Amino acid sequence: MLSFCSIRLRTFYLAIIASASVLVWVTSRQHAPKLLYPWEAQKADEVVIERWRIGSREETVSHNDTVQKELMRLQKLVMTMKESMGNQTRPTEEHREHQKCSKTLSSLIKYSKWFRERYRPDVKLFLDEDDTRHYDNLSSNTLPFGFKGQNKTVLNQMLLHENFTNPSIHKKKAGSKTGCVRCAVVGCGGILNGSGAGDEIDSHDYVFRVNRALTKGRFANDVGKRTTFYTFFPESQNIQDVEDKNVLLFFTMFKKYDVEYGLNMIKDVPPPPYISRGKEHLIRKPASDPRRLKIVHPDFFKYVFHTYLDDKSARPTTGALVVGLALHICDEVTIYGFGYDPRFTMHYYDTKFVTHTQASTGSHDVDNERMLWMKLHDEGAIRLFKRDV
Incomplete structure (x- = not known):
């Protein structure tokens, strides 16, 4: 018994x-x-x-x-x-200010030789009014790594326009970072389709999104709803999909047309026609407040491309730039929807399965970027979201 x-x-x-x-x-x-x-x-x-x-x-x-x-x-x-x-519930601003990180990205340089040799805390992330006085420093390389061959007057009109307020990244203490800032960088990878990672993503202090950032309806459960920072270039602009109205916009300029588009965006007028291969394309005007705009600095393009991607391919992807920005804005970074996993469709919003060989990656070296995500994960600089099913 x-x-x-x-x-x-x-x-x-x-x-x-x-x-x-x-x-x-x-x-x-x-x-x-x-x-x-x-x-x-x-x-x-x-x-x-x-x-x-x-x-x-x-x-x-x-x-x-x-x-x-x-x-x-x-x-x-x-x-x-x-x-x-x-x-x-997401931590309040007051709660986050008193949080401490067990290990921050800035402290990682003590433990990782690989990261220490690459991380530059002083690199300039965004253009500002001061760059109008140092045009010569920006004109040694062509876009996206500099303004060689570009009209200096156009650059001055952009950075000195009354609508270009260049808002601070961090809300409190004159733009300084307080507490432990934990960030989610959300890509468009199909690995997020059916992941159920939405609440986890939204629990971060800052949420970065790029290009096609669909979060409404059925997508919210997999990718979340919140957006703090949205990064785009003219052809990838889908700001109408972003639900948060107070989102900060990070604009990337890869070519001459992007500069013209940026100027019109700051002026709050329709963009100029885009001519490619002899055909004229109409690019829609972003549904956004130009005073919420920041422009990624050409030196930051060069830094990410040379330091982390070893100058492979023609230029970095928008996703690579955003991960780089997060490494300099945040204390802890988790990236979602990155890596081009062939087991999943190309994008989380695809209505039918799209293989990676069908999708054009253009001038990007996606294999090189995939290896970078793994290396950053292994070194403890980021956490790469993975799933087996």
């Missing part, structure tokens, strides 16, 4: 621990990404399994008391988890 009861208690005990283990895993998925690393999740499971091993055949008599105490402890743990899961 004692043996039968003991077996039943052990079975019940195992079920409780299994439930608690599942709740630990689920909670870690819904919180900020700290416990999402595979090795940390495995370690948590090993701890729970080890607790089961505390009993032995020689401790049958005292085992019942141990089980009861452990069950009470696990019941309290489960209740705590339920309360936590019922209050999944």
Whole structure:
């Protein structure tokens, strides 16, 4: 009888621990990404399994008391988890200011030789009025790495226009960063289709998006709804898809037309016609406030392309630029929808499966960028979102 009861208690005990283990895993998925690393999740499971091993055949008599105490402890743990899961809200600005990062990107240079040799905290991210006085420094390279051959007057009109207010990245303390800033960079990769990562993405302090940033309706569950920063160039501009109205816009200029487009955008007038291969194309006017605009600096293009991509291909992708910006704006970075995984369709919003060989990657070296994401992940500079199913 004692043996039968003991077996039943052990079975019940195992079920409780299994439930608690599942709740630990689920909670870690819904919180900020700290416990999402595979090795940390495995370690948590090993701890729970080890607790089961505390009993032995020689401790049958005292085992019942141990089980009861452990069950009470696990019941309290489960209740705590339920309360936590019922209050999944994004940290307030005041709460974030008092948060501390266990390891920041700026401190990573102490531990990673590879990252230390590449990371330049003083690189200029965006153009500003001061650049009108240093045009010569910008004219040694052609776009997107400089303004060689471009009209200096047009650049001055852009950066000195009353609509170009060049707003601060960070809201408080005159644009300075406070607390621990955790960021999600969301690409368009098909790996996000069916991922259910939306709440996790929205839990970050800042959310970066690029190009086609569909977040409405059925997409929200996989990619979230929030957008803090939206990066684009004229042909990729889909600002109408962005739900947040106070989003900051990061404009990238790859060619001469982009400069003309940028000037008209700042003036808040329709863009000029775009002529390509003898055909005229009408590019739509962005539905945005020009006072929310920032322009990515040519020196930053050059920095990302030379330092991280080893000058391979013709230029970096918009996604590579945005990840680079996040490395300089944030303390912790997780990137979603990057890597061109052939098991998934090209984009998360595709209505039918699109293979990567069908999609034109133009002047980009996507294999080189995929290796960069893995290297940054391995060095601890970012966390790369992955899934097996």
